[in-house]
Amino acid sequence: MAHSYEIKVELTKDSQLAKVDFNNLKFGQILSDHMLVADYDDGEWKEVKIVPYANLSLSPATSALHYGQAIFEGIKAYKFEDGRVSIFRPDRNFDRFNKSAVRLEMPEVPREIFMDGLKKLIDIDRSFVPPTTGASLYIRPFMFGTEPALGVHPSKSYKFVIITGPVGAYYNKPLRVKVETYFTRAAAGGVGFSKNAGNYALSLYPTRLAQDEGFDQLIWTDAKEHKYIEEAGTANLVFMLGDTLITPGSETVLQGVTRHSIMDLAKSWGIKTETRDVSVQELIEGIETGKVSEAFAAGTAATLTPISEIGYEGKIYKLSDPATREFSNKVLDYLNQLRYGKVEDPFGWNFIV
Numbered sequence: 070m071a072h073s074y075e076i077k078v079e080l081t082k083d084s085q086l087a088k089v090d091f092n093n094l095k096f097g098q099i100l101s102d103h104m105l106v107a108d109y110d111d112g113e114w115k116e117v118k119i120v121p122y123a124n125l126s127l128s129p130a131t132s133a134l135h136y137g138q139a140i141f142e143g144i145k146a147y148k149f150e151d152g153r154v155s156i157f158r159p160d161r162n163f164d165r166f167n168k169s170a171v172r173l174e175m176p177e178v179p180r181e182i183f184m185d186g187l188k189k190l191i192d193i194d195r196s197f198v199p200p201t202t203g204a205s206l207y208i209r210p211f212m213f214g215t216e217p218a219l220g221v222h223p224s225k226s227y228k229f230v231i232i233t234g235p236v237g238a239y240y241n242k243p244l245r246v247k248v249e250t251y252f253t254r255a256a257a258g259g260v261g262f263s264k265n266a267g268n269y270a271l272s273l274y275p276t277r278l279a280q281d282e283g284f285d286q287l288i289w290t291d292a293k294e295h296k297y298i299e300e301a302g303t304a305n306l307v308f309m310l311g312d313t314l315i316t317p318g319s320e321t322v323l324q325g326v327t328r329h330s331i332m333d334l335a336k337s338w339g340i341k342t343e344t345r346d347v348s349v350q351e352l353i354e355g356i357e358t359g360k361v362s363e364a365f366a367a368g369t370a371a372t373l374t375p376i377s378e379i380g381y382e383g384k385i386y387k388l389s390d391p392a393t394r395e396f397s398n399k400v401l402d403y404l405n406q407l408r409y410g411k412v413e414d415p416f417g418w419n420f421i422v
């Protein structure tokens with residue numbers, strides 16, 4: 070049975086809005102005036118409140134800092150020309166968030182807290198949603214174990230928090246990516262599908278080594294043989310191979326909302342789509358024979374970022390000029406039109422606030 074939670078609101082007396090330059094936004098540097106905080110203790114969600122953005126006070130023994138019960142989501146909201154604000158498919162992030170929670174032995178967050186809280190928070194901070202095309206409000210819901218205890222066990226208490234902030238592009242140029250053949254992001258049976266903090270922490274060292282070689286990001290491969298392509302860590306991967314749009318289907322990859330939307334759009338336009346294992350060999354041969362006409366990273370933060378070069382075993386494989394890519398440009402343009410309310414929303418993806 071649905072439980073109703075009262076969301077208490079305390080508004081800021083010190084808005085930061087006037088300091089925001091909406092024409093010069095980077096990713097994740099500016100935070101909106103308010104945040105939602107919900108506390109879980111003794112087996113139930115207690116207080117839910119929207120309060121001025123501020124530091125949290127935590128015990129140094131906070132369990133998440135030691136044993137990593139920490140999960141998050143990434144969602145975006147867009148401003149329509151008529152001033153309405155639309156959140157893109159937050160129901161999918163809500164479902165994925167609770168799948169991550171179950172895998173990390175954390176409590177699920179009720180819909181009334183996640184979705185109603187999200188709507189109320191975005192409504193309060195709607196002036197932080199950029200009026201500029203190409204920019205959006207990034208929404209970061211997260212939850213972590215707060216029990217001050219050093220034994221290894223599921224935390225007895227948790228904080229669920231939502232913060233938001235206006236953002237520009239995460240990547241502002243096509244990516245040079247390297248196929249990783251030694252380090253592993255995720256193995257079958259592990260936590261690769263969940264959006265937990267550890268998946269990002271483990272990527273930093275191998276990614277930095279690749280960046281030292283001049284790459285922007287890694288293409289992770291399977292843990293067992295490093296033969297099959299998985300994802301880029303900051304985004305999913307999608308390829309146009311011949312006339313088919315393909316994305317890796319391993320259980321270890323994050324089930325991206327942007328990727329899913331792009332695959333659904335392609336299907337609705339009559340393009341063949343496949344979610345299946347893609348070997349590095351197949352990709353490299355496809356590039357060499359000209360069968361791979363497009364490759365891109367797809368994610369909430371990354372949106373759709375073209376891949377221009379792939380490094381594998383010391384060689385560089387160049388892809389087509391991103392400006393000439395028919396599908397990528399068409400789908401990105403359509404997604405933008407849909408998200409900024411410039412075309413009808415036949416799929417019901419816009420959640421209007």
Ligand code: COI
Pocket residue numbers: 142143144302303304368369370371
């Ligand atoms: C997102 O796309 O929202 C993510 O969480 C990925 C992260 C690299 C920002």
